[in-house]
Amino acid sequence: MRPLIRLFFRGLRQVLAPIVLISEKLSTPKSVERSPEAQAEIDRACEGLALYQFRTCPFCVKVRKEIARLGLPIEVRDAQLNPDHRRELAEGGGRVKVPCLRIAQDDGGVEWLYESDDINAWLQRRFATA
Numbered sequence: 001m002r003p004l005i006r007l008f009f010r011g012l013r014q015v016l017a018p019i020v021l022i023s024e025k026l027s028t029p030k031s032v033e034r035s036p037e038a039q040a041e042i043d044r045a046c047e048g049l050a051l052y053q054f055r056t057c058p059f060c061v062k063v064r065k066e067i068a069r070l071g072l073p074i075e076v077r078d079a080q081l082n083p084d085h086r087r088e089l090a091e092g093g094g095r096v097k098v099p100c101l102r103i104a105q106d107d108g109g110v111e112w113l114y115e116s117d118d119i120n121a122w123l124q125r126r127f128a129t130a
């Protein structure tokens with residue numbers, strides 16, 4: 001029974017994937033505009049950030065849209081198809097759950113932030129007024 005259920009959900013994911021991706025494309029907001037100097041500062045601040053995600057996960061879509069709206073050049077890492085990224089997430093964050101934002105701190109520490117709402121709130125606190 002379990003393999004059948006797994007097969008059903010895999011099929012469902014494949015059917016829904018193009019819908020999720022097209023809807024993301026159509027609904028991604030335009031980026032905020034900044035002066036070149038302000039954007040350069042944002043670009044530098046984003047160097048220590050990476051988003052671990054699955055391409056068609058709706059929670060990841062929500063975070064990617066916020067990243068686009070805030071105009072953040074955050075590296076996106078596929079934890080579904082790329083085994084290296086999956087392992088980094090499992091070992092660093094403690095579980096393969098997405099989205100997860102890896103935040104490299106100035107003191108060399110690393111924070112792994114899970115939950116799409118918490119990630120978006122963190123991004124807004126950090127970048128909305130910049």
Ligand SMILES: N[C@@H](CCC(=O)N[C@@H](CS)C(=O)NCC(=O)O)C(=O)O
Pocket residue numbers: 054057058059096097098099114115116117
């Ligand atoms: N409440 C979470 C839900 C995230 C979630 O369910 N992600 C799924 C992919 S769409 C996942 O990582 N599932 C694997 C797992 O939970 O182990 C959020 O808003 O980020």
